[in-house]
Amino acid sequence: EVQLQASGGGLVQPGGSLRLSCAASGFTFSRYNIISARQAPGKGSEWVSTINSGGYITNYADSVNGRFTISRDNAKNTLYLQMNSLKPEDTAVYYCAIPSLRARGQGTQVTVSS
Helix, strand or coil: CCEEEEECCEEECCCCCEEEEEEEECCCHHHCCEEEEEECCCCCEEEEEEECCCCCCEEECCCCCCCEEEEEECCCCEEEEEECCCCHHHCEEEEEEEHHHCEECCCEEEEECC
16 A cells, blocks of 8 residues: 655744655655645645656746755655745645655645744
């Protein structure tokens, strides 16, 4: 069974940082591109970033480019999303997904507020 377990969310002040993790199991992690996405209250899902299977190609949404960094450790079957200079509009449930497997994790809540 494919599982994607997100963690690391929480409440942070504007300008702060968080590091999210997504632990994977049930499949060969290193073979797949992975996306990070988010869903704000009352809104649809928004793509945030993509990293390729080897971890050397990354892409970001304009809204987070320069502030977020996606990475992965294939030995640990884990994806990371380092989020810096957080803004209130970054408030959302963040999750990881593998489109080719039609798999999506349950997400972790990030709230940016003073």
